[in-house]
Amino acid sequence: xxxxxxxxxxxxxxxxxxxxxxxxxxxxxxxxxxxxxxxxxxxxxxxxxxxxxxxxxxxxxxxxxxxxxxxxxxxxxxxxxxxxxxxxxxxxxxxxxxxxxxxxxxxxxxxxxxxxxxxxxxxxxxxxxxxxxxxxxxxxxxxxxxxxxxxxxxxxxxxxxxxxxxxxxxxxxxxxxxxxxxxxxxxxxxxxxxxxxxxxxxxxxxxxxxxxxxxxxxxxxxxxxxxxxxxxxxxxxxxxxxxxxxxxxxxxxxxxxxxxxxxxxxxxxxxxxxxxxxxxxxxxxxxxxxxxxxxxxxxxxxxxxxxxxxxxxxxxxxxxxxxxxxxxxxxxxxxxxxxxxxxxxxxxxxxxxxxxxxxxxxxxxxxxxxxx
Amino acid sequence: xxxxxxxxxxxxxxxxxxxxxxxxxxxxxxxxxxxxxxxxxxxxxxxxxxxxxxxxxxxxxxxxxxxxxxxxxxxxxxxxxxxxxxxxxxxxxxxxxxxxxxxxxxxxxxxxxxxxxxxxxxxxxxxxxxxxxxxxxxxxxxxxxxxxxxxxxxxxxxxxxxxxxxxxxxxxxxxxxxxxxxxxxxxxxxxxxxxxxxxxxxxxxxxxxxxxxxxxxxxxxxxxxxxxxxxxxxxxxxxxxxxxxxxxxxxxxxxxxxxxxxxxxxxxxxxxxxxxxxxxxxxxxxxxxxxxxxxxxxxxxxxxxxxxxxxxxxxxxxxxxxxxxxxxxxxxxxxxxxxxxxxxxxxxxxxxxxxxxxxxxxxxxxxxxxxxxxxxxxxxxxxxxxxxxxxxxxxxxxxxxxxxxxxxxxxxxxxxxxxxxxxxxxxxxxxxxxxxxxxxxxxxxxxxxxxxxxxxxxxxxxxxxxxxxxxxxxxxxxxxxxxxxxxxxxxxxxxxxxxxxxxxxxxxxxxxxxxxxxxxxxxxxxxxxxxxxxxxxxxxxxxxxxxxxxxxxxxxxxxxx
Numbered sequence: 001x002x003x004x005x006x007x008x009x010x011x012x013x014x015x016x017x018x019x020x021x022x023x024x025x026x027x028x029x030x031x032x033x034x035x036x037x038x039x040x041x042x043x044x045x046x047x048x049x050x051x052x053x054x055x056x057x058x059x060x061x062x063x064x065x066x067x068x069x070x071x072x073x074x075x076x077x078x079x080x081x082x083x084x085x086x087x088x089x090x091x092x093x094x095x096x097x098x099x100x101x102x103x104x105x106x107x108x109x110x111x112x113x114x115x116x117x118x119x120x121x122x123x124x125x126x127x128x129x130x131x132x133x134x135x136x137x138x139x140x141x142x143x144x145x146x147x148x149x150x151x152x153x154x155x156x157x158x159x160x161x162x163x164x165x166x167x168x169x170x171x172x173x174x175x176x177x178x179x180x181x182x183x184x185x186x187x188x189x190x191x192x193x194x195x196x197x198x199x200x201x202x203x204x205x206x207x208x209x210x211x212x213x214x215x216x217x218x219x220x221x222x223x224x225x226x227x228x229x230x231x232x233x234x235x236x237x238x239x240x241x242x243x244x245x246x247x248x249x250x251x252x253x254x255x256x257x258x259x260x261x262x263x264x265x266x267x268x269x270x271x272x273x274x275x276x277x278x279x280x281x282x283x284x285x286x287x288x289x290x291x292x293x294x295x296x297x298x299x300x301x302x303x304x305x306x307x308x309x310x311x312x313x314x315x316x317x318x319x320x321x322x323x324x325x326x327x328x329x330x331x332x333x334x335x336x337x338x339x340x341x342x343x344x345x346x347x348x349x350x351x352x353x354x355x356x357x358x359x360x361x362x363x364x365x366x367x368x369x370x371x372x
Numbered sequence: 373x374x375x376x377x378x379x380x381x382x383x384x385x386x387x388x389x390x391x392x393x394x395x396x397x398x399x400x401x402x403x404x405x406x407x408x409x410x411x412x413x414x415x416x417x418x419x420x421x422x423x424x425x426x427x428x429x430x431x432x433x434x435x436x437x438x439x440x441x442x443x444x445x446x447x448x449x450x451x452x453x454x455x456x457x458x459x460x461x462x463x464x465x466x467x468x469x470x471x472x473x474x475x476x477x478x479x480x481x482x483x484x485x486x487x488x489x490x491x492x493x494x495x496x497x498x499x500x501x502x503x504x505x506x507x508x509x510x511x512x513x514x515x516x517x518x519x520x521x522x523x524x525x526x527x528x529x530x531x532x533x534x535x536x537x538x539x540x541x542x543x544x545x546x547x548x549x550x551x552x553x554x555x556x557x558x559x560x561x562x563x564x565x566x567x568x569x570x571x572x573x574x575x576x577x578x579x580x581x582x583x584x585x586x587x588x589x590x591x592x593x594x595x596x597x598x599x600x601x602x603x604x605x606x607x608x609x610x611x612x613x614x615x616x617x618x619x620x621x622x623x624x625x626x627x628x629x630x631x632x633x634x635x636x637x638x639x640x641x642x643x644x645x646x647x648x649x650x651x652x653x654x655x656x657x658x659x660x661x662x663x664x665x666x667x668x669x670x671x672x673x674x675x676x677x678x679x680x681x682x683x684x685x686x687x688x689x690x691x692x693x694x695x696x697x698x699x700x701x702x703x704x705x706x707x708x709x710x711x712x713x714x715x716x717x718x719x720x721x722x723x724x725x726x727x728x729x730x731x732x733x734x735x736x737x738x739x740x741x742x743x744x745x746x747x748x749x750x751x752x753x754x755x756x757x758x759x760x761x762x763x764x765x766x767x768x769x770x771x772x773x774x775x776x777x778x779x780x781x782x783x784x785x786x787x788x789x790x791x792x793x794x795x796x797x798x799x800x801x802x803x804x805x806x807x808x809x810x811x812x813x814x815x816x817x818x819x820x821x822x823x824x825x826x827x828x829x830x831x832x833x834x835x836x837x838x839x840x841x842x843x844x845x846x847x848x849x850x851x852x853x854x855x856x857x858x859x860x861x862x863x864x865x866x867x868x869x870x871x872x873x874x875x876x877x878x879x880x881x882x883x884x885x886x887x888x889x890x891x892x893x894x895x896x897x898x899x900x901x902x903x904x905x906x907x908x909x910x911x912x913x914x915x916x917x918x919x920x921x922x923x924x925x926x927x928x929x930x931x932x933x
Contacts, residue, residue, distance in 0.1 A: 018865075020828070020911035021857045026627030026634065071486050073462040085489045089662010092490070093655045100651030107644035118419040118633050120619055120749060123522040174577040174587075181582055190582070192572065206678055226678065243456060244586040251558070251583060251677030284678065289562025289697070289716055290583075291555055292680040306682045307559060308698045309781060309791055322792055324697060326704030326715045354562035355713035356572045361706040 026115065034109045044109035051102035058095035062088060178358070187245035188229060192359075193351045195227075195252040197332060202228040202236075203257060203281065203342040211341040214276050217259040220298040224284065227253050227344070252352050254284035254292055255332055257342065258314055260301055268317035269365035274333040276342065281332040282318050283352040286310055288325040290354045303329070317364055327355060328364070420642045421622035421635035425512045430646060431505035434653035435498045436608065442495040443597065449485055451477040452547065452593035454586040463670055471549075471674030474589045478548040478669060494661030499541050501657065503689045506534045514734070514764050516751040518621045520744070524735040526614045531732045533607050536600055538689055543596040545667065545687055549589055552667075554675025556686055557588060566716035584677060624750045624862035626855045633749070683781060692771050693724050695778030699798045730767070741894045743869050755824070756863050758817030759898045762810045769809035773802045814901075821903035824860050827852060829906050829914030851918045861905045869895035 033040040065087030069076040076083040124130070146153050176184070182191025189196035202211045206224040209231030217223070230249055232238035241249060262278035274280065282303070284292045291307035301315040310323030318329030330352050333345035349367040351359055403409040420426075453473035459466045461476070462483040471479075481488035510530060513519050519527035542560075546553045561583045565571040580587030619633050628634050636642060672681065686694055696719035703714040738760060739745065754761040776783070777798040784791040831849035838846050852860075871892050874882045906914070 018908065019861065020906050020908045021854065021861045023629070023862075024626045024854045024858055027855060066486055071462070071488075072484055073464065075462075075483075082489065084486060085493075086662050088487050088490045089494075089658050089660075093657075093659035093662060096651045096655030096658055098655075100648045100653075100655060103644050103648030103651065107641050107648065111641050111644060113636070113641075115634055116417075116419050116637055117627070118619070120631050120633060123618060123747060171577070175580040175585070177576050178572045178582075181576070192582070224678065244454075244581075244584070247584050247586075247677060248582045254678035288702075289559040289566075291559060291684075292678055294680050295682060306680055306781070307555070307684050308694075309795070310702070320702055323795070324700045324702050324715045324719075326702040326713055354565050354716065355704055355711045356565040356575075357568050357570075357710055357712070358572060359711040360709045361704070361711050 026117070029114055032109070032113060035113075041110070044105065048102045048106045048110070051098045051105065055095045055098035055102070058091045058098065062091035062095060065091060187248065188239070188241070189249055189252060189347075192353070192356065195347055195352060196229045196249045197227050197253055197344045197347045198229075199344065199346045200337070201344050202337070203255070203334070203344065204228050204231060206254065212257060213340050214279055214336050214342055215340055217257070217279055219259050219261055219278070221259050222296045222298070223257040224294070225255050225257050225281070226250065229253075252285065255281045256284050256293070256296070256303065256314075257281045257334075258296065258298075258301070260298075260315055264301065264315050266316050268331070270367070271317065271331060271333070271364070274331060274345070276334050276336050279334060279342065280314060281334050281342075281344070282312070282314055283330040283332065283348060285353045286325060287320075287327040287329060287352075288323070288354060293329075327361070415616065416639045417637040418616070418619075419633050419635045419637055420620050421628075421633055423623060425516075426620065427649065428505055428509040428512050430649055431653055432502055432509055433608065433612075434650045435502040435505060435657065436604070437650065438498040438654050438657050439495060439502060440601070442491045442498065443601075445491045446481060446488075446495060447597060449477055449481045449488065450474070450547070450593075452590045454549065454584075454589050466670065466673075469674065472589065474547060474549040475669065475674045478550075482670065490658070490661045492661075493664070493666050494657045496545070496666045497660040497664070498657045499544060500687070500689075501653070503534070503537050503541060506530070506537055507689075510534065511764065511768075515754040515761060516621070517748060517757055517760065518751055519735045520748040521735075521739060522747050523614070523618055523621075524739075526611060526618070527735050528732050529607050529611050529614070531728060533604065533611065535728055536604055536607070540596060540600045540604065541687055541689060543592045543600065546592055547589060547596060548667075548669050549675050550669035551672040551675050551679060551681065552669075552684065554584070554677070555680060555684060557592075558583065558677065563716060563720045566713040567721055568710075568712050568717065584675075619749070621749050621751050623859075625859045628750065628862075630747070630749050683785075685779065685782075688775075691778040692774040693720050695774040695776065695780070695798075696720065696723050696802075698780055699777045699795050699802070701799070727767075734763070738898075741869075741891060741898050743867075743891075743895070750862065752863060755817040755820040756902075758814045758821070758902055761817050762814035765813040766806040766810040770802060770806045773798065773805050777802070818901055818903055825903055825906055828857055828860055829910055829917075831914075831918045849918060851915060857911075861911075863905060865904050866899040866902050868899045 034044045035041075065084060069078075069082075069084035069087055071082070071084050078086050125133070141147065178192050182193060184190070203223075203225045204211050204227070206226045209226070209228070211228065212223055212225060227249075228236055229238040230241065230246070230253065232240055257279060259277075259279045262275075265275060265278050265280065267274060284294070286293050286305040286307065288305065288308055288310045291305050293303050293305045293310075293312070295304040295306055296302070296314075297304070301313060302311050302321060303314055303318075304311045305323070305325070308324050310325035311321050312318045312325070312329045313321045314329075318331055320326070320328060330348045330350050332348055335343050335345050337343050350362070355361075399409075451473045455473045456470050457473050457476050459469050459471055459476050459479060461467070461480050463479055466479065478492070481492055483489070513527065513530070542556070546557050546560075561575050561579065564575040564578065567574060575583065578588065578591065579585040580591075620635075622628050622633055622635070625634075673679075685691070697716065700715050700719045705712045705714065777795070780791055780794045780798065783789060783794055831851045834848045834850050836848040838848055840846065851857075869892055871884055871888050874884070874888075876882055
């Protein structure tokens with residue numbers, strides 16, 4: 001037992017007499033069977049050692065599973081599960097649990113269970129120590145002349161402050177800004193205000209890249225589509241697109257194409273010629289935080305985002321009808337080419353995806369015409 | 373207990389031999405080089421009090437160790453690269469599919485490295501356990517008042533650990549670059565872009581240009597395996613050092629005071645118990661990793677920015693801000709050619725910041741309201757601090773409702789309800805619910821206090837029914853033991869702050885600040901309705917009454933109370 005001398009009760013501000021019940025003191029220690037019965041003690045010893053022994057057995061089984069149960073394309077199964085994973089997990093788990101249980105059993109049954117009392121010390125340093133430290137600090141500061149030499153002090157602060165700017169400047173090359181990306185246009189559709197869509201580009205199905213014929217779409221159909229530039233071939237003549245530029249292009253240009261009853265479709269102001277017989281195309285990228293949207297209800301023409309349930313009305317310029325999105329879905333102006341395939345009349349007339357500070361938000365009627 | 377204690381000396385003799393032992397020789401060798409003898413003298417037999425709830429922080433600590441161990445294993449095979457490769461591993465359905473190297477190497481770990489899937493699943497389960505244990509530990513510390521002086525700084529460190537642990541979890545589950553995590557990163561990109569003025573700059577710097585680019589996975593990897601774990605380790609070390617220097621809090625009870633700590637010594641009892649518990653936590657995570665599947669990326673497929681699945685959920689600890697995001701009305705401002713997306717910025721950037729700030733300020737707010745600047749080492753039962761308890765239950769209700777809102781689509785599907793109505797309902801409930809919870813909790817605590825006083829002054833109910841000669845029935849009450857009575861009364865009396873009574877030792881009115889009036893009202897809210905423990909007279913009167921109750925007015929007692 002450590003320090004047993006009673007401490008100065010400096011923060012005991014209520015006199016003991018006010019207390020209804022006086023402290024009866026620590027209860028008397030009661031002996032455990034393992035303290036007094038040699039048989040119980042030996043039994044506990046055997047239990048602990050037994051657990052350690054079983055732990056070794058578990059590890060051996062762990063090794064057996066590791067070397068016998070196959071993984072890979074023809075893996076061993078156990079109860080329909082991967083035998084390797086189940087066996088390794090179970091035997092490693094048992095091996096560890098048995099060590100833990102054994103050690104704790106040892107502590108509970110065989111180590112002393114006498115409660116000990118240790119006195120607390122005040123957290124704060126003694127008054128004289130604090131005074132001495134403050135004096136030393138003062139002496140140090142006086143010695144350095146921090147207060148006496150404001151020129152040195154202030155220029156040091158200034159120098160350290162300016163040096164601290166250097167890592168921030170060093171981090172500048174983490175990435176180009178939106179303005180730089182847009183201006184340098186190193187890949188098609190660079191920058192937040194552009195996509196790879198352009199006037200006359202064919203609309204193609206998103207997994208296979210085949211063009212979409214307007215006549216093939218029935219009322220109620222939905223096609224997940226991409227611009228043809230995503231699938232460059234010798235025939236269509238688009239430049240090769242791979243790696244990051246491909247991912248960036250896909251992440252902005254994805255659209256959904258739906259065909260609805262022409263009577264149900266209400267074109268927005270200046271968008272009277274953006275549909276082809278009730279076939280309309282909207283950005284697939286939610287204007288909330290940018291998830292691709294996919295859940296279409298054909299009777300209401302509502303498109304629901306599975307991330308945060310923003311719901312857009314595709315028969316009414318992609319207006320938000322429910323949920324946390326603050327803006328309508330951008331619409332892609334459509335047309336058909338000579339062969340009857342769907343093409344775009346231009347790029348989107350407004351940025352797709354989530355809102356950002358520099359985004360100029362104009363109402364639908366003021367976004368300008370499509371290029372063709 | 374009638375146990376024969378005559379043989380005790382044979383088993384627990386503490387006799388120390390004066391002959392130098394082997395351990396002693398090693399210790400001397402080490403001390404002559406490290407000089408740690410003095411520090412060890414005090415700490416080897418340091419006393420720790422015993423209570424099951426003190427184990428919750430240990431779960432967090434040990435699951436962090438499991439994370440370090442399993443994480444190192446995973447780094448041996450994981451490639452933090454977004455280069456496109458055609459998958460050639462064992463999983464038939466993906467053979468030949470283009471995916472990022474990050475995803476392909478995670479598939480390799482899961483299907484072609486023996487024990488790889490086990491380590492991945494253990495790592496993910498341990499991460500969930502880490503964060504869950506930190507949260508429950510935080511609640512324990514709060515509800516028992518363990519965060520009061522001198523432990524406020526450790527409370528702040530603990531809150532930072534929770535914040536960093538959450539970020540660490542997010543960066544971790546983003547690394548495999550599967551469809552689910554990629555969608556999460558894309559949403560995070562949207563969150564960043566919503567920050568006024570600097571949003572797009574932050575996004576373009578983090579992603580190395582436009583989303584998704586090819587830098588995000590390697591950068592998240594560095595943050596996940598180096599930056600955050602380094603800070604976590606440093607903060608955990610500080611957390612533990614402060615724990616040792618403050619000494620652990622303890623529950624009040626016979627012989628336990630503000631000035632002592634009663635329990636078992638670190639060496640050997642706590643070393644064994646805590647060390648053994650590490651193996652238990654490790655073993656439980658191994659069993660979970662072996663038997664419970666988690667994050668099956670092969671079911672989601674590689675990330676493709678044009679694809680999505682329904683019923684998307686982040687890991688559970690990210691659920692509450694996601695709920696806030698879902699129920700926030702779609703408000704966006706357009707001012708002079710600039711856009712502020714309040715619908716994203718408020719729930720996902722501002723709200724978590726505000727919540728963590730409130731969390732870290734709690735100890736300072738409480739001590740300002742109560743004016744309590746004393747050191748506290750004895751814990752308080754939640755009922756004995758009704759307003760404190762109600763504040764946290766209120767915050768928990770807010771958290772829980774936000775979390776439920778994050779599953780509004782699942783609630784709608786499983787209970788066949790309208791998602792629109794759930795969302796509108798939640799918009800109201802997240803404000804009303806916490807207020808109701810606050811009121812109920814506070815009154816509940818106060819009635820529990822009243823019950824404690826009834827037990828002290830009128831004894832406990834024995835369940836024994838007496839019939840008097842007159843035919844009346846009454847329940848026999850029995851005085852509680854001195855130990856129990858002392859434990860129940862071992863708490864300070866609350867003092868409501870009032871400006872009028874705020875005088876210094878010489879009776880001179882202390883100067884009041886602008887906030888004194890507010891403090892007076894808050895202190896009144898905090899304390900005024902609390903039930904104080906009985907005075908000595910009340911207690912003695914109750915005891916006397918109990919002693920005679922069997923003979924005379926017992927029936928009356930039964931009907932009165």
